[in-house]
Amino acid sequence: MPPKNNYHPALAVTQIRNHITVTLGMDNDQYPLWVALFTNHTKATRVLHHIIETESGKPPVPTTADEKELWDAIDATVLQWIYATVSTELLETIVESESTAMECWTRVQRIFQDNQYSRAVTLEQEFSGTSMADFASVSAYCQRLKALADQLKNVGSLVTNNRLVLKLVSGLTSAYLGEGTVIRQANPLPEFYRARSMLTLEEAGLAKAAASSALYAKHNDDGDSSSSILGKPPNSSNKNKGGHNKKKRRREQGE
Structure with a gap:
């Protein structure tokens, strides 16, 4: 058995x-x-x-x-x-x-x-030089910062939450400076994941505003195009009205 x-x-x-x-x-x-x-x-x-x-x-x-x-x-x-x-x-x-x-x-x-000190120097340089301008989205930028922080921790260089959040804010592009100021001035600083959520919400708002602007511009362009298709330039009715008034004045002067 x-x-x-x-x-x-x-x-x-x-x-x-x-x-x-x-x-x-x-x-x-x-x-x-x-x-x-x-x-x-x-x-x-x-x-x-x-x-x-x-x-x-x-x-x-x-x-x-x-x-x-x-x-x-x-x-x-x-x-x-x-x-x-x-x-x-x-x-x-x-x-x-x-x-x-x-x-x-x-x-x-x-x-x-092995060689964790030299590895830490390389990671510190990369961490300090990371900027949102090099990434397609807030999520990708935050993910890279978190990965570098984890690697630094692994070689004995702990990145505190405050340092991580401040680095997150300092690397933002100009479109996010307002939200970055809100995060930086908070006391105490928010947790990294909270700061990330604030920025992703801002990103969604900016994307929505950009989409609305594009739709408005397209609507205006379509309106001008409709006038051209009909063979009349924009505001042609006003021009015709102006010509009619000139002819009327000439007749009156002739009389």
């Missing part, structure tokens, strides 16, 4: 990409997001201790053959999750025979945290 403890929720996961939806490449852009998704999934399936030592320390070492077999199966499963959610280039860098999931996780961590 098979042992009673041969089932574990981690072993029931067949499509890891349904849970970890990003592919981690050699660049740092997706690392914070990948870590967040991966650790959350391992908590849900009760295998976090296979990649990170928990507060209670290392998990108990399996003692029986059945426990050892189950442990090895779960660890191999977690290792497969890592392999399945990274790029081919990164996989070739981290894969090693006879590796545990925790050893592999640590290798990935070191790749993205």
Whole structure:
């Protein structure tokens, strides 16, 4: 009879990409997001201790053959999750025979945290130079700022909410300066997501106003075009009236 403890929720996961939806490449852009998704999934399936030592320390070492077999199966499963959610280039860098999931996780961590000070300098420069003028919408601009803030946090340079909001405001285009002033003068400063919502509402208002102006201009153009189609210039009736008055005056002078 098979042992009673041969089932574990981690072993029931067949499509890891349904849970970890990003592919981690050699660049740092997706690392914070990948870590967040991966650790959350391992908590849900009760295998976090296979990649990170928990507060209670290392998990108990399996003692029986059945426990050892189950442990090895779960660890191999977690290792497969890592392999399945990274790029081919990164996989070739981290894969090693006879590796545990925790050893592999640590290798990935070191790749993205090595030279963190030089990486922080590069990210700081990019963060400071980011401007809304380079993006198609408020949402895209905000998303980029948040991604850079997350990457800075990952290399040990925490970006506070106030700094993030002030940077958001300082990079706005002229059309949003009014709303930016409202955000900047708030005390305390709003949360980043609240400031983002305020700007997206302003964006929607500006788009609506622009659409109304375009419709009004088109209506006026269509009116002038109708006059041309009829073979008469705009206000032709006034011109005809003026000509009639001149003829009348000439007749009166002749008399």
